[in-house]
Amino acid sequence: MLIHLKNVLTPEELHQARTVLNTASWLDGRATAGPQAVQAKNNEQLPQTSEAARALQTLVRQALNRHAIFFSAALPKKIFNPLFNRYGGETNYYGQHIDGAVMHSRSDDQRVRSDVSCTLFLASPDEYDGGELSIADTYGSQRVKLPAGDMVLYPSTSLHEVLPVTRGHRLASFFWVESMVRSDEQRRLLFDLDMNLLRLRERHGECAETTALTGTYHNLLRMWADT
Structure with missing residues (x-):
């Protein structure tokens, strides 16, 4: 199922997140990709253990903890520590791929089975062109480009991609949930x-x-x- 969660972050939290991201140091996203994904991945990512990433992980986790519909939709048993990426310029897409079945966090050494994939949008749609999250499901391909502060949840078994960003920068947090209900x-x-x-x-x-x-x-x- 594909679920759109509105206003996961408050305007104040979104402003705080953007302030951190605007001054953060980014690395090549391919450094964290597996052997198959590295062929399709072309973006930038915050180092998991950086001060900026840790501050934003706390902010996102606090937002998730108070969001009752997130709990109802994902029924979380474990949540992979949120990661953060940027698309734009020469690093502007992530081709078709399926997320790995078990994700290993370099931050807390936790392993999380990926049942639910989550993307929390941190840039407004009018800040960039392209950059839609394209998700293949039973009813065909769904393109998702949400307001800043909103989040989409979808099965981690889905084939998906981030389409090329042709103007501006797409900023987002992404992570996985191991659900109490696997199916x-x-x-x-x-x-x-x-x-x-x-x-x-x-x-x-x-x-x-x-x-x-x-x-x-x-x-x-x-x-x-x-x-």
């Missing part, structure tokens, strides 16, 4: 049920039906979750 189909069912329960409560308040459906949600989660 994308099961996560989708749980997310749909949770969102519809939310709408029912907003419309009718708490009632016998919402209580019963909440029980169904948690019984399914209990059946499928691995903690």
Whole structure:
């Protein structure tokens, strides 16, 4: 499933992130790519252990911790420490690839199975041309270019690419989630049920039906979750 999460970062957090990124030192993104991805990757990336990256990782994690819809959609068991990249100029694209199954963080030496891929946009769409995240799914290729502070979640099994940036710079944070519920189909069912329960409560308040459906949600989660 492909899910658009709005306003993950507040305007103040976004301003803070941009201030750090505007003065950061970037390295060739191919330095962190595997043998297959290195053939397709042509961007810049913040070193994982740099002071700038650590400050921004804390900012992004705090934002994720308060975002209830992120939790409902991803059901995180582990979150890979957020990374940060830049596209523009001569380093302006990332060709078609599928993310590795297990990601190893050089920052905290943690290994995370990639169930859900996440891209948090840090530049406004009018700041750059091109740079869409193109994701292949069941219904064809979906192109994603979101407002700064918004995030997209999609299955890590998806073939995807970042199209060439022809003007300006595309800035983003990206990371992976190892979910308590490994199956994308099961996560989708749980997310749909949770969102519809939310709408029912907003419309009718708490009632016998919402209580019963909440029980169904948690019984399914209990059946499928691995903690």
